Amino acid sequence: MNALAGRLILIAGVIVVGAIIAITRRSWAPALGHAFPSIWRIAKITVSEARRRRVIQAVIILVVLLLASMTFFSYLSPQEQARMLISGGLAAIVVFGILLAIFIAAFMIPSEIENRTIYAILSKPVRRFEFVLGKYVGAMIVLGVIVGIMTVVLVGVLVLQDHLVQDLPDSVFNPNLGPVVLAAVLSYFALAVLTALIVLISTVASTTMTVISAFIIWALGSLQETIHDLATNATGAARLLLLVIYNVVPKLENFDIRHEVSNFMSISIASVWQAVLHGILYIIVVLALASVFFSDRQV
C-alpha cells in the first residue's frame, strides 16, 4: 500500500468514526456521567476478587524466584550474561503475563453467570456495558500490578548483576534498563489487547471455549508477520482471505521488542507509539463489540 492510499484510508476511517460518534451522541452522552463511577466500582470488586486467588500469588512468587535464579549464569561472559538475563526475563514476563491474563479474564464473566452473582450486580443501576468495561479495567489493574512486580524484580536483578559482574575489555555487562522497561510496558499493552479479546469471547462462550480461543488468538497474534508474508505471496481469493485475517487478528508482535532489546539494537520510537495507537483502537473496537454482545445475552 502506498503512502497516499494509507493516508486516504486513515482520513476515511476518521470521518466514518467521527460521523457515527456525532450521530449517536444523544444515546451515549448522558450515560457517560453515570458510567465512570459504576465502571470503577466493578473494577474494584474485580481487583479484590483477584487478590483472594492463591494461584495468582503463587505464580507471582514463582516468577520472582525464576528471575532471581537467572543470576546463576555466572560462567558466561558479561555480554552473554546480560543478553540471557534480558531475553529470559522478558520472556518470563510475557509467558506468565499471558497465562495470568487468560486465567483472570476467561473466568471473570462466565463465573459470574455460572455462580449467579451477576443477578445481584445487574439488579443495581449498572448497565451491561459498564459491567463489561468494569471487569476489563479491573483485570488490567491486576495485570498491571503483576507486570509491574515482575519488571521491578527483573530491573533489580539486572542492576545487581551490573554491580557484581566484572566487565572485560571486549565484553561489557550492559543492563539496558530503559529499553527493558519499555519492552515490559509494551508487553502490558499486548496483554491489554489479548484481555480485551478474551472478554469479548467470554461474553458469548463458555469458560472452556474462552480459554481454548485465547490460546489460539495468542498463537495467531504472534504469527502476524508469517500471515503477512503468506498474504504477500498468495494470489486471488487466498490473498484476499489472508489479508482479511491479517487485518482482523490482534497484532501482538507489534508490542514485542524483546528481540531488539536483547540484542542491544536501537528501537524505532515511531513504531512504538504507532503500535500503542493501533492497540488502543483495536481495544476500543473489541470492547465495543463485547458490550453489544453482552447487552443482548440472556443471563
Place this chain on the structure above:
Amino acid sequence: MRKSRGKYWIWLFLAIGILMMTVPLQESIHKLRPATFGPKREGGWESAMRIGPTPAVIAALGGFRTVAADLLWLRAERAWDGGSWWAIVPLLDTVTQLDPHFILAWKVYGWHCAYNLNVESETLVDKRYWLQRGLNVLEKAVEANPDRWEMYFELGWTYYDRAHEPYRASEWFYKADQFPDAPSYVTRFYYRPFERIMDFDALFPRMEYAKKKHLDDPQHQYLVKRDIEWWTTHKDDPQEHRRQIVTENTARKQRALPFYLYPNDPYWDVCPVCGIPSPKGSETCQYCGAPLHPRSGSAAASPGRTN
C-alpha cells in the same frame, strides 16, 4: 427489532471504520520494525544437507526465537567445553537463523569455521572448505547486520589474518571505518594489509587517510606517525623485505594457502615451490633448491605442492 438491528449496523460500521484506520498504521509499523528472519540461506544441495530449523519452525517460535537461540547457545557452550568442535556447527547455524542479530554468535560461528575447523581438517580440500565457509558465514552476518561495524571488521579481519587476501580485507576495513562508532584501530587496519605485501602504492595513501582521522586521539596519531616513519625509512631495506616475505609466506604455508608472489620486489625472488625468497638473480632457491625461473609457464604451485 428494527431498533436492535440498527444498533448492530452502527456498531459494525464503527468497528469497520476503526479497523480501517489501523491498516495504514500497521503498514507503517511493518516497515519500521527490523526483519527478524535470517538472511537468505544457501540454495541447492547445501540447503538440502543443512541441519537446522525450517522457516515454519522459526515462525512457530514467534517472539520466543531469542530465548530458543539462547538455550541453543548454552548447548553450544557445553559442546565447546566438552571438545565437540564439529557438533557446534549445526548449533551455531541454528542460533544465527533463530536470531540473526546475535552478533557474538555470528562472530564465534565465523571464527570457529575459519580458524578451528580449518586447523582440525586433515586434507587441503577440507581446510579450504572451512576457511571459505567461515568467510561465507561472516558475509551473511554483514547482510543480516548492515548497521554494525563489528561484522564488517570481523569479515575484514578474517580476510586479512586467515585468508591472506589483503585487498578484500582492506575494502571491508574501510567499510567498517565509515561507521561513526568504529574505534580508531579499525582505521589503522585500513592500511595494515598492505604492510604485509609491501604494496607501497596502496600503503602510503591509506596511511595518510588514517592520519587525518581521529585527530583527538593521541594514541592513534602516535601509532600512525610511527608507521609512516617506519615505512618511509625501511621501504628500500632488503632485510625488511625478506622478513615480510618470509613471515607472510610461512603463515600462508601453515594455512594451506598459495604463497604470495611479490612480483615487483626489487631484492628477492620468491621460490614458486616453497615460497621462501632468495636474492635477486639466483638461479635456484637457497632453501629448497628448486629453479626460481621455470620455463614452462606460470609456476604457481598447485595446492598440494605448497604443503
